[in-house]
Amino acid sequence: MESAPRRATIVDVGRRAGVSAKTVSRVLNGEPHVSAAVQQRVRDAAEALHYHPNMLARALVRQRSMLLGLVYENPSASYVVELQRGMLTRLANGPYRLVVFPIASIIERSGEVAGLLRSAGLDGVVLAPPAADDLRILNDLAAAGIRCARIGPSRGIELAPSNLVDDITAAREVAAHVIALGHRQVGIIKGLASHAASEARAMGYSQAFFAAGVPMRLDLVEQGDFTQESGHAAAHRLLARPDAPTAILAQNDDMAVGALLAARERGLTVPDDLTLAGFDDSEISRVCWPPLTTVRQPVFDMAVEATDMVIAQLEGRKATARQDHAHQLLVRASSAPPRPAGVG
């Protein structure tokens, strides 16, 4: 009746089954060379004693915690959900567990990250941006013998298994779409500068402008941080200008939704008065109204694959070093040609 009724150990099971601890260990781990009769006795004893293996002890001796980490910096909830769903899907019914590490200001604290993961006893880790791009972390992880795989890195692709999506091309495509619709005053809301994708996407936008022979309006570039609030504020700044843009490209869907709310507050209709495009194809982009033109990034698939890359290394299989994932421009109702010039 005590609060901690001392859990049965392998020795207890052995005693009850009339065998040694090692034999119990063999049975429980499915090792060969144990007679069927003994196997049954051991299993019965384990059941009777409500025996459950102590992962901690097993982890210590095997040098394997069966714990995988997911490191990310807060940005959009929908992005994180997809990451986790992907990892958990790969991990389902397997022996590994997922430990989440939302780490604020990863870049500034990159020196601590590997140590943190190390003392948590992780076997491996999936690095989402911006940790995926931090060479210091990669280095420390390697030194500590912690396997990893990355999602969306832009640097040192060869240094560790990577899941890639072509941010530049993807961004070029959305921007080209908006330009093709006839927009010339295009506002841009960037994501966190610490995320390499922000710069890559900005490059892609710029290529589209160049290719179309449309001058890029650097004065219409605003800084956000991937949160809806930041998109909301940035859009308000843009829309308050005398030469307000007729279209806004946001570097993720959350910020685009923030912009959508801002437009609404100013009495603007999307897409009649303002064209909006996001990035990610997160759930929110499909559910808001109008649904957002965006670029699908297969975050879920990348997470599944990254998890597999980590597990492959742990199991001694050869891990895919690099996996490229296709993006897809999704034109939805939030983008349309600008109002005819001179009518406003």
Next chain:
Amino acid sequence: MESAPRRATIVDVGRRAGVSAKTVSRVLNGEPHVSAAVQQRVRDAAEALHYHPNMLARALVRQRSMLLGLVYENPSASYVVELQRGMLTRLANGPYRLVVFPIASIIERSGEVAGLLRSAGLDGVVLAPPAADDLRILNDLAAAGIRCARIGPSRGIELAPSNLVDDITAAREVAAHVIALGHRQVGIIKGLASHAASEARAMGYSQAFFAAGVPMRLDLVEQGDFTQESGHAAAHRLLARPDAPTAILAQNDDMAVGALLAARERGLTVPDDLTLAGFDDSEISRVCWPPLTTVRQPVFDMAVEATDMVIAQLEGRKATARQDHAHQLLVRASSAPPRPAGVG
């Protein structure tokens, strides 16, 4: 240059600092009775060796893994995000880590759950619905000495620390709001039957009808499972009827959003043609258009509090046994009076 360069242990640090392992242990754990000089030597040595304590070893001897679990069944992503945000907020900068356990069909597998958590070596666990309501799990957890706290249970409140919200009253309030607007044909989309909240909310709806003297239309009750898709399908079934409802109460926001999409597909405008109300005040309810009338449930706060309850038990503090949380009816643009009778 090997992949696993053998991590420095407490013994290595001790040797380098010229002290015993035990002394290193003392310093690292901030125990008293160590001279300042020795402390410094030990710290220097640890740093030089890139020493990081091995949680696994520490966990084994202390019988404390510093791992807390979160058990939930898949339902809505936004709900899970809030739960995690709450737990992670409470855990930030502390020694505990969060391990997530999304378990499908918890109720049918309730016999396995505690064993699963036990072998994962968890110190404690926060149980979200429907695990929060499963007495078998509670029992097994207690027997295994795993501390827990619950979110939104409806049974056996006294059995383990609980965070409560009055689902019945909350549901009564939304329903009363819709009835007061003049709706008489009210469709209902229920959540998973395995979640006790589904029944509680249905009760609340029913009370509102009774109090208003409006007969409740049991034939307009549809079963969903808390996913957007299920809400979508259920709404289509309701709206296809000759006597389609003029209002739909969904038991969470995801299903309400599904209903919103269904209405849109049928050319119905919300709220002019159809009033919609959800439950939870999840992000999506604020972002969709029109924003949803819903009931705020402080999921985040409940998660923070539940985590605190677990930690309190682990630290030997007396845990709050029961915490009641306030809900709040949020009337937004998705609800309005029905079209005048006879016009349609």
Next chain:
DNA sequence: CTGAAAGCGCTAACAC
């Protein structure tokens, strides 16, 4: 104030 010995629960290596 510091150290030596023992052991947490399990498994690797070897015996038999």
Next chain:
DNA sequence: GTGTTAGCGCTTTCAG
């Protein structure tokens, strides 16, 4: 086929 011995890295006695 099965048991013995040792030890994973740390903390807990209990001596000094």
